[in-house]
Amino acid sequence: MKADLICVGNEILTGLIENSNAGFLSRRLWSQGIVVRETAVVADSKEAIGEAMERALENSEIVIITGGLGPTDDDLTREAVASVLNLPLVLDRQWLERIENFFERRGMKMPENNRKQAMLIEGSTTMPNPGGTAPGALLEYGDRLIIMLPGPPNELQVIYEQSVRPYIEEYNRGKVFKLKTLKCTGIGESMLEEKIKALGNQDLPPLSYVARGFEVHLQVKGEGDPETATRIIERAEKKLRHALGNHIYGVDDETLAGKVAELMIEKQATLGMAESCTGGMLSSMITDIPGSSKFYRGGLVTYTEDAKTGILGVDKDVIAREGAVSEPVARQMAERVRIVLGSMIGLGITGLAGPHSDGSGKPVGLAYIAVSLAGDSQCKELTLGSGRQAFKERASQVALDMLRRVLLDLQ
Numbered sequence: 001m002k003a004d005l006i007c008v009g010n011e012i013l014t015g016l017i018e019n020s021n022a023g024f025l026s027r028r029l030w031s032q033g034i035v036v037r038e039t040a041v042v043a044d045s046k047e048a049i050g051e052a053m054e055r056a057l058e059n060s061e062i063v064i065i066t067g068g069l070g071p072t073d074d075d076l077t078r079e080a081v082a083s084v085l086n087l088p089l090v091l092d093r094q095w096l097e098r099i100e101n102f103f104e105r106r107g108m109k110m111p112e113n114n115r116k117q118a119m120l121i122e123g124s125t126t127m128p129n130p131g132g133t134a135p136g137a138l139l140e141y142g143d144r145l146i147i148m149l150p151g152p153p154n155e156l157q158v159i160y161e162q163s164v165r166p167y168i169e170e171y172n173r174g175k176v177f178k179l180k181t182l183k184c185t186g187i188g189e190s191m192l193e194e195k196i197k198a199l200g201n202q203d204l205p206p207l208s209y210v211a212r213g214f215e216v217h218l219q220v221k222g223e224g225d226p227e228t229a230t231r232i233i234e235r236a237e238k239k240l241r242h243a244l245g246n247h248i249y250g251v252d253d254e255t256l257a258g259k260v261a262e263l264m265i266e267k268q269a270t271l272g273m274a275e276s277c278t279g280g281m282l283s284s285m286i287t288d289i290p291g292s293s294k295f296y297r298g299g300l301v302t303y304t305e306d307a308k309t310g311i312l313g314v315d316k317d318v319i320a321r322e323g324a325v326s327e328p329v330a331r332q333m334a335e336r337v338r339i340v341l342g343s344m345i346g347l348g349i350t351g352l353a354g355p356h357s358d359g360s361g362k363p364v365g366l367a368y369i370a371v372s373l374a375g376d377s378q379c380k381e382l383t384l385g386s387g388r389q390a391f392k393e394r395a396s397q398v399a400l401d402m403l404r405r406v407l408l409d410l411q
Contacts, residue, residue, distance in 0.1 A: 001033065001035070002037040002060040002061060003034045003037065003063070003064060004036075004038050004040070004055075004062070004064070005022055005025055005036060005040070005065075005066070006040050006049065006052045006064070006065040007021060007022055007039065007065075007067060008043075008068035008076075008151070010044050012041050012067075020153050021149075021153055022039045022041075024153065026039070027179075029062075030179050032168050032169060033177030033223065035177075038056070038059070040052045040055075044068060044074040044075070046079055046083070049065070049076060050080045054084055057141075057144055060144075061143065061144060062144070062145045062146075062147070062171075064149065065077055065146075065147070065148045066148075066149045066150070066156060068080075068151070069117065069135075069148060069149075069150045069151070071111070071113040071115075071116050071117055078116075078121065081121060082121045089120065089121060089122070090119070090120060090121075090122050091115075091118055093118070095120070096115060099114050099117060117133050120137055121137065123139055123140075124137045125138045127159050128159070128162070128163065130158060131155045131158060132150055132152060134150040136148065136150065136159040136163060138167060178226075178229040178230060180219070180220045180237065180251060180252065181251060182218040182219075182220060183217050183218075183249055183251060184216045184249070185215045185247065185256060185397065186247050187244070187247045188216070189216045196240065198243070203235075205220060205223075206221045207221070207236075213394050214397040218240065220233050220236045258289050260286070260400050261289040261291065261295065263404060264294075265291065267407055269344045270297050270342075271286070271295055271344070271346075272338055272342075272345070272346050273300070273346070273348070274299070274300045274312055274333040274346070274347070275349050276301070276302055276303055276324070276351065277325075277349060277350060277353045277391070277392065277395060278399075279303065281392045281396050282349065282395075283296075297341040297342060298341050300340075300341075302333065308324065308329065308333065308350075312333055312337060312340065314329060314332045315332060323362065325360070325362055325366055325368065326368060327368050327370070327381060329348075330350050330379050332348070333346075334346040334348035334370040334371055334372035334379075335348075338373075345373055345406065349368070349395055349399055350368050351365075351367030351368065352364055352366050353392065354386050355386060363383065364386055365383050366384075367381075367395050367398075368380070368381055369382065369395065369398055371403060371406050378402070382398060
């Protein structure tokens with residue numbers, strides 16, 4: 001079964017907002033056995049919406065339209081869809097009452113233009129929207145299923161989980177398409193594929209590779225009734241874990257920072273970090289994890305040479321001889337922050353994010369990441385490429401993987 005997504009809004013076309021709804025809906029539909037054939041982004045235009053709608057109805061069994069359900073004159077999704085289907089818009093008095101109550105609870109009188117949001121295509125069913133005034137709407141039109149959802153992601157996601165997901169499960173009559181993501185790090189996409197190909201003919205289901213910085217996400221797909229789909233994924237996961245070992249750090253919504261936090265707490269370890277080129281990004285990733293206060297002592301952003309020597313106590317002579325971006329400096333940063341903050345583990349990062357060289361002759365994108373335990377330290381030299389944001393993200397990913405491997409006693 002196929003689905004088309006139509007995302008309505010000039011603000012998406014002009015780049016004022018990211019189209020996060022398409023990604024969310026695609027992931028949810030795939031997990032329910034629905035293949036997304038096409039995603040279209042169209043303007044707030046009755047003609048543009050209508051053309052996309054006609055094309056979608058010709059090619060897919062399910063059509064989902066997002067956005068254009070507000071109260072203003074440029075919200076034209078209802079009118080465009082009704083015109084294509086040659087169906088009238090009718091007033092849903094229960095929804096109108098709900099909108100009136102929505103404003104009344106806020107001590108306001110409902111503006112007259114909000115009445116438009118209670119106009120629904122004849123034959124459609126409303127889906128509750130706890131967070132807003134635009135209802136979701138669902139309509140079976142011949143052998144097609146049409147779903148209209150409001151544009152704000154927080155509203156759309158709640159409506160999908162509460163109303164659309166169970167409806168599609170019934171509509172799809174028990175056939176499911178399950179998806180499990182094995183998250184890998186410390187290995188490139190091509191090497192990962194080589195290791196999997198080395199398994200030979202082991203009856204693996206379809207796999208997809210998604211590169212995310214210094215991570216590769218391996219999507220494993222199982223299709224059939226719920227038990228069959230689950231069994232296919234479990235068998236494949238067992239084979240892949242055997243082949244890839246500790247390159248797999250987690251699954252689905254798990255993150256590398258979350259895995260490090262889990263291991264820190266499990267090992268009763270504590271962590272202190274000294275960052276230079278990453279500017280606090282790694283500390284932010286760690287403190288985004290609930291419960292990080294159980295192990296994270298703190299972080300220092302020692303961005304300048306003076307900060308490295310004055311706050312951490314890095315040897316001035318070492319910086320003068322080796323440069324601030326060097327292995328000895330990274331090792332001293334890790335060792336000194338461990339002592340300064342009284343943590344079991346210290347981590348230091350120094351690098352040259354660019355876009356310009358620092359005059360040392362060292363290439364932009366060079367980074368050194370060190371991890372220190374009492375009496376022991378290790379350091380990696382990396383070339384992470386250009387682009388400051390990408391550089392910081394990649395350096396942070398590598399640092400997290402180094403911490404994970406130290407905690408697992410992997411060298």
